[in-house]
Amino acid sequence: MTPPLIALRGVTRSYGTGEAQVRALDGVDLTITKGEFVAIMGPSGSGKSTTMNIIGCLDRPSSGEYLFQGTPVQGLSNDQRALLRRHALGFVFQGFNLLARTSALENVELPLIYKGLPREAREARARLALEKVGLQGREDHDPSQLSGGQQQRVAIARALAGDPTVILADEPTGNLDSHRSHEIMTLLQKLNRDEGITIVMVTHEDDIAAYAGRLLIFTDGKLTRDETITPRG
């Protein structure tokens, strides 16, 4: 039997020490298999972003185990984790995290540069990704010339351009109007269904979560509900 894509075993994450210590995650067990579309919901501060960061190898658990395709991530060196991010993970940050004074196209190309794609190939792929999120004609704009929603779509294009195994999206529609939100969700659903990309997404909106096939609810750093749902659309 092939190991699950993502497996968290008793993962905790604490910030600070002593009296002031905050437990952002408090013993999370979670298994995600390849090809799933998972939505994470829960009140603010319940540990959703922390979970995403740990799955995305941007952060490390304080204790517990994280296995990616059966490999314990905590045993990897920094460079090995970088390679894992480069080849398997695409991240859409809550705060976009685009490079300033850098065009949309170049922002989307960034992961492809580190993947070692030749210039023409990565430009073509970046253009395609921008087109998929509806930003054709905005390739040369830099983040300061784009609205919040447009920046968010550049961030989504950057995550999917690298053709990752998993896309981790932290509130990807948080800044989009309802029409745009549903377009993006349709796109993510299409990537999930047609290309088999595993998607883990944090959202506050029920109708956005409804695109997923599985819903996780976090409360106070614990995974309190885990149910399969019938995706809409």
Next chain:
Amino acid sequence: MIWETVRLAFTAIIRNKLRSFLTVLGVVIGVAAVIAMVTIGQGSSAQVEASVEALGTNVLIVRPGARGFGPSSGPPAPRFTTKDAEALAELSTVQYAAPVVSSSQTVVAGGANTTSQVYGTTADYLSVQNWALTGGRSFTEGEQKSGAALCILGQTVRSKLFGSADPLGETVRIKGLSCEVIGLLAVKGAGTFGQDQDEVVLMPARTVQRRLEGNQDVDSISVALRREVTAARGIAQVSEVLRERRRIGLGQTDNFSVTDMKEISSMLSGVSSVLTSLLSAVAAVSLLVGGIGIMNIMLVSVTERTREIGIRLAVGATSGQVLTQFLVEAVVLSVLGGVLGIVTGLGLAWVGTIFMAIPFAPSGAIVALAFGFSALVGVVFGYFPARNAARLDPIEALRHQ
């Protein structure tokens, strides 16, 4: 991949124009200031040394009046005459002794005129001063004795009166006296005090005394001692003879002074080396200021750069790739600043030396030192904050501020 990284570095430089410009400026200021100041300082030292050389080995200047500055008390000391110079020339320690009658005069030729020092002296003056002729000839014994109306022009006077034309055989007028130009002096440049030594006209001493001054006085006597003679022995012999000739009794003080030019020049060398140290200190401060400027710019941009590093790490860059990019950036900016600084510094030094009429002799060691220091500051402050950021977990780098 390394070329991709280098390309990323150049992209970042171009993208962050202000930051790049300020970094380069910091390096330019440091490098240029050091090079300009030290080059000018060394040029003026070289100038002093050159004028010390030009004084010849053992030159004494003999003047009437007691030694020292400021007004002397009592009646003015009697002047020297050409006879005194002739007597000194006979001495065993003396090689040449030339009387100098100096006077400032307006010299006219055709429509042009200029004010110049006019020295009435003998052909020996050129030997004492180690001064060559570039054209024509010097005065003969007979011309000196008869007080012929002849003159030798310094280069500044020549160019002011005749431009590039050949003045030999032409006539200049000084106080109504028409003199034939028989010789041209070689360029001597600025003197120890920055005066233009080429603004000079030499005439036979007798001519100046009779036709311009109307007396028999000699203002000073320039004495060249023989090579093997020490200054102390020369001064002793010269003083003894002059005391005798001026009838100064035992126990009476001299009413003349004998100055060893070496003494003056070594004093000046001291002054100029102090000046050079001072300039070097100022330059070191500029270097430091430039360095602090670079440091500031680098530290101010650390927040933005830390987030940039976080983004790059998050999309799959290894910390090595990020660091290579930052190192290339820092090196490119520092080297660019260094090269511009060298050009600017040498340019400023060159202009400075022209204005001050001193030799322009840049030192490779200083250029290398200034460049090395500034480049080091640029690289260190460009690289080390990046190194710290690249060691963080990506999420920490992204959260920075």
